[in-house]
Amino acid sequence: MNNAKALIPLGFLLALGLVISTYLVTNVVRDILMANQIIKVRGYAEIPVESDLANWKITVKAQDRNVAYAYPVLATHREDVLTFLEENGVKSDEIRINPVQVRERKKRSEKGHETSEIEAFQLSQEITVKSKDVHNISTMATSIADLLGRGVNLKTELPRYYYTGVNELKSTLLVEATKDAHMRAKTLAEGSDANLGPLRAARQGKFSVRSADASSIAEEADDDVTSIPKKITAVVTFDYIMR
Numbered sequence: 001m002n003n004a005k006a007l008i009p010l011g012f013l014l015a016l017g018l019v020i021s022t023y024l025v026t027n028v029v030r031d032i033l034m035a036n037q038i039i040k041v042r043g044y045a046e047i048p049v050e051s052d053l054a055n056w057k058i059t060v061k062a063q064d065r066n067v068a069y070a071y072p073v074l075a076t077h078r079e080d081v082l083t084f085l086e087e088n089g090v091k092s093d094e095i096r097i098n099p100v101q102v103r104e105r106k107k108r109s110e111k112g113h114e115t116s117e118i119e120a121f122q123l124s125q126e127i128t129v130k131s132k133d134v135h136n137i138s139t140m141a142t143s144i145a146d147l148l149g150r151g152v153n154l155k156t157e158l159p160r161y162y163y164t165g166v167n168e169l170k171s172t173l174l175v176e177a178t179k180d181a182h183m184r185a186k187t188l189a190e191g192s193d194a195n196l197g198p199l200r201a202a203r204q205g206k207f208s209v210r211s212a213d214a215s216s217i218a219e220e221a222d223d224d225v226t227s228i229p230k231k232i233t234a235v236v237t238f239d240y241i242m243r
Contacts (some may be wrong), residue, residue, distance in 0.1 A: 037242040038200060039188055043181025045173045046233045048212060051161035054137035056129040058144070059155045067102065067121040073153075074100065074123045080152045081127055081144075088140050090129055098126040134161055134228050160225040163209055166232055170207060173234035181238045189242055197241030205235035 060077035064070035078097070085095060100123055107119040131137050137159050144156055189196040212229035224230055 037194075039185060039240050039242055041181050041184040041188065041238050041240065043177040043179070043184065043236045043238065044233065045176035045180060046210075046231045047169055047173060048229070048231045049163045049165070049169075051134045051163050051228045051230060052132055053162045053164055054129070054131050054134040054159045055162070056131075056137050056141060056159040057157045058127045058129070059124055060127070061122070061124045061153045061155065063105070063120045063122045065118075065120050067123070070121050070123045071100070074125060077152045077154060078125055078127070080147060080150070081154060084144060084147060085127075085129065085140070088143075089133070089136060090131060090140075094129055094131045096128045096130070098128065100125045134159075138228065158226065161228050161230075162225065163230055163232065166207060166209065169232050170234070173207065173232065174204070174236065177234045177236045178238075181236055185238065185240045189240075192242065195243040197243040199238055200241055201239040203237045205237065208233045208235075 058081055060074060060081055062070045062074035062077060064073070082095070082097075086092075103122040103124075104118050105120045105122055107115050107117040129137065141156065141159050144154070147154060186196050209223040210231050210233055211224040211227040212231055214224070214231070
């Protein structure tokens with residue numbers, strides 16, 4: 001009877017020891033796993049800017065069975081466009097007039113096959129405007145449609161807007177993106193009840209020119225050329241060790 005009573009505390013102590021050992025081993029394993037854990041964070045930074053250069057292409061056209069008759073018409077359309085640009089404040093050194101392009105339009109048979117007979121000569125000439133007055137170009141891109149009502153045969157592309165000072169902002173963007181990545185990593189570590197260890201790897205992403213209202217931070221996004229207000233963005237990716 002006395003032996004049975006002595007075995008009870010002994011069994012209790014063995015069970016307690018097993019629980020403590022299991023707890024200690026679990027903690028050691030957890031610490032080992034945590035020590036080897038890597039967290040990957042992405043840092044982001046942006047700076048709002050306004051486009052400082054516009055590139056606008058206008059093409060005038062004319063056609064006739066006789067190329068000698070088509071060219072004077074083309075020349076008249078070209079002068080109408082140049083007058084329009086001048087009246088709206090575009091300087092001569094902001095305009096480039098490209099060579100005339102001539103295309104032969106062949107007559108087709110009743111079955112729709114192209115023949116060797118020339119039906120008309122199609123002439124075209126591209127006028128390119130490069131200006132720092134981006135808002136003026138934006139206004140003209142709309143109002144030039146008035147020339148169509150006066151019989152001017154033209155085709156105009158949407159202006160393309162650029163910001164030329166991206167390189168000057170890269171250092172600032174990298175610093176801010178790095179701070180953002182570190183803050184995110186620290187937050188993740190604290191939320192995981194761990195300490196943030198040293199930086200293991202760092203990768204610089206692409207600098208992008210985005211529209212001011214763009215919400216995505218995708219690294220492979222194409223640069224925006226359609227809007228005047230923009231933002232320059234930078235993305236970095238860091239790997240930190242968790243302790």
